[in-house]
Amino acid sequence: MKVKGVNLGNWLVLEKWMNPALFDGTDAEDEYYLPQKLPGEVYEARIKMHRAEFISERDFVTIKAMGLDTVRIPIPYFIFGDREPFIGCTEEVDKAFSWAEKYGLQILLDLHTAPGSQNGFDNGGISGICTWAEQPQEVEFVLGVLERLAERYGMRKGLWGIEILNEPATAEIWDTLRVPERYPAADQELAKKNKPITLEFLREFYCKAYDRIRLHMPEEKYVVFHDGFQLMAWKDFMREEKYKNVVLDTHQYLMMAEMHGCEQSVEGYVKYIKEVYEPAIREMAEYFPVICGEWCLFNSLACGHDTKGGQSVLNGVDGLQEEVMLPEEKKEIYQALAEAQLAAWNAGNGYFYWSYKLLTDTVNTSGWVGWDAWDLGRCVDFGWFPKQ
C-alpha cells in the first residue's frame, strides 16, 4: 500500500493563521472562542460561507490533476452537530464523499479535535488547553463520535480509513513546543488542569477506538493512529491477530527538525531527512504500514530567517516584511527538500501534505514571507513540488 495525499486543513477545523478573515474583528485565537466573540447569526454566516467556498468540487478535480490519490480531512468532534454553539458538518463531509467518488479519490477521515483538547495547539480545538483525556465522559464522547463516523461512512466506496485522533500531545512534545507559552490559554483557570497525555492512556484508548470503529467499518479500510510524537514507542502495540489494516501515522515537520538542532541549510535538512526520518520510518514499517500524515516544505532557510520552530506573527514573532531570497533560490531549496522528503515517506507507505490550501496573504499582510510553502497548491504552481 502506498498513499499520495494532501490534507484539507482549515476546511472543517479552523486555524486562524490560514484564514484570518474568519476571525476578523475578534480577538479569538481559535475556533473554540470564535462563536463567543460573534453574534450567533454572524458566526453561522461566516462558518457556512467559509465551508461552501474554501473547498468545493473543483478542488477535488485539482487534487486529482496533481496526481494525488487520497485526501485527509480533519474533522471536529462536533461534526454531528450535538455540541452547541458549534455547527455540525456532516453535510460537507457527505458532499466530499460524492466528489471523491466521482473523481477517483479516497478519503481519510481524521478526527482532529476533542472536547477539552488533546494537545493544546491552536488546531486542537482550544489553544493552551489539554484536558480531554482527564475527563472520562469526554473520552467516551469521542469514542461515540468515532463509532458514528464508521456507521455513517464505513461502507462508502470513497473511504480510505478513519484516523482515531490527531496529534495527542505526550509529555515530550508538550515540553519541546512549550505549549503553554506558544499557545497561551485564554482561560488560565482551565489551563491549571492541563496534563500531557500518557502513552499508557493512548494505547488503551486506541484499542477501544479500534473496536468501536470496526463495529461498522469493514476490515479492508484502514484504522490509523497517530504516534503521539513518539514514533518508536509502538513496536509492541496491537500485535494481536485481530488488528487488521492498522496504520501508524507520524508527523514530521522541518521546523521540528530545526528545534532538534538540524542545521538550516539544504545539506543540513537533507542529511536530517535521510539520517533521522528515513531510518525511523523504515524501522517502524516492520511493525505497521507507516504514513507521514503531515509534513510540508516550509523551513527557515527559504524564509530567509530563523523562524524559531515555525513561530509566526500570531505567536508574537515577527516574520520578514520583504523577500530576501530570489525565486530561483527558493525553488532550488524546495525542490531538493521535496525530493528528499518524498523519498523518506516512500520508505514507509506514503504521505499527506499539510496542507492543500491557505488563504494567508503574503503580499498584503506583513510577516508572512515564506509561509506560502504550507500551501500545496502554490507549491505545485510555483514548480516547487513535483507532479506525482
Added chain:
Amino acid sequence: MKVKGVNLGNWLVLEKWMNPALFDGTDAEDEYYLPQKLPGEVYEARIKMHRAEFISERDFVTIKAMGLDTVRIPIPYFIFGDREPFIGCTEEVDKAFSWAEKYGLQILLDLHTAPGSQNGFDNGGISGICTWAEQPQEVEFVLGVLERLAERYGMRKGLWGIEILNEPATAEIWDTLRVPERYPAADQELAKKNKPITLEFLREFYCKAYDRIRLHMPEEKYVVFHDGFQLMAWKDFMREEKYKNVVLDTHQYLMMAEMHGCEQSVEGYVKYIKEVYEPAIREMAEYFPVICGEWCLFNSLACGHDTKGGQSVLNGVDGLQEEVMLPEEKKEIYQALAEAQLAAWNAGNGYFYWSYKLLTDTVNTSGWVGWDAWDLGRCVDFGWFPKQ
C-alpha cells in the same frame, strides 16, 4: 498587442448560479435583492467571507501558472461604498493589484453593473430591469465611478486598462435573449420602464467615458468598450486622432451561436467559429484592437442535450441529472472547440475566458451536468483547455 486572460467572475459582482451558498435561504435571484432578504450583519458576513475566500493570492499564482498574463475583474458600480446597502470593494481591488504586480499579471477593470442596470441580466445588477440609460443622474454617476477608478488605479503598474461598461443591451440582444422572460423582474412596475439601449446613446456615452478616464489614466493603458452585441457597428467610431489605445470587446458564446442556428456538433461549432466569428473579428481588427472579453467551452453537445441557449435550472429549465457523455468524448469536444476558438480570438488581439472559477456543484446538485465547462480551473485540470 495580444492578451491571454481570464475573468474573475462572481468575485465582486455576484451571479447566483456560480455561488448558490451566498443566496442560501433567500428567494433573491440577484445581488440587488440579496441585502433586502437578509439581516444586515448576515449580508455583510456573507459578502465579506465570500470576497475573502473566492479569490485570494493563491489564485493569482495559479493563473500565472496556467500561462495567462491578464485578469479581467468585473466590478460593481458600488465599488466605492457610496450606494447603500451595498458594500464597497476597493480593499479587495487594492489587494488584487498587489498580487498581480507581485506575480507578473495585468488587470483589466471591467465596470460590470450600473444602477438600474444596462442589460437586465442576472449579472447586470438587477434581473429583468434595464433602465439605467434613461436616468441622466445615474449615467453621470457611472461616469464619476469611471473617473474615480482611473484616479485610484490609473498609475498602477498592474493596470492593463479600464472597460467602460459590460454588455449594454441593445434592441437586438434584448429580443434574441427575450430578457424579460429569461430574467423575470421581481418588480413588474419597475420593469415597465425597461428600454434597450440605443447605439446612439452608447456612442455618446463611450466618448464621454473615454475623456473622463483619460483625465487620470495614461495613454499607454487601454480604454475598452463593449460592442453592445453589435460587433460590426463600430467602423466609423472614434476615428479621431485623440483616441489612443481604444480596444473593442466582443463576447461570443457558443450558446448564442446555437440560438443563431449553429448546428450542435463539433463540425457545426467549428464551422461557425471559422466562418462567423473569425472573419468578423478579422474585419473589425482593421479598426480597433479586438478582444473576445468573454467566451467559454460550454455547449449543448457536451452537456448531452439542447440547453436552449444556455438556460439552466435557475431559468426553470431542467438540465441532465446524470452524465450521458463519456469523459473521453467530452475531452475531444472541448479540446477541438478550445483550439478553434483560441484561433479565432487570435485573429484579433486575444481573449478573456469566462470564468476562472465557479462553485456550482455538478455532483451534489441536480441539473448542472456539463456546466463545469464555464470554470477554467476545471477545464485546465481536466485537460480540456491547453496550457497557454
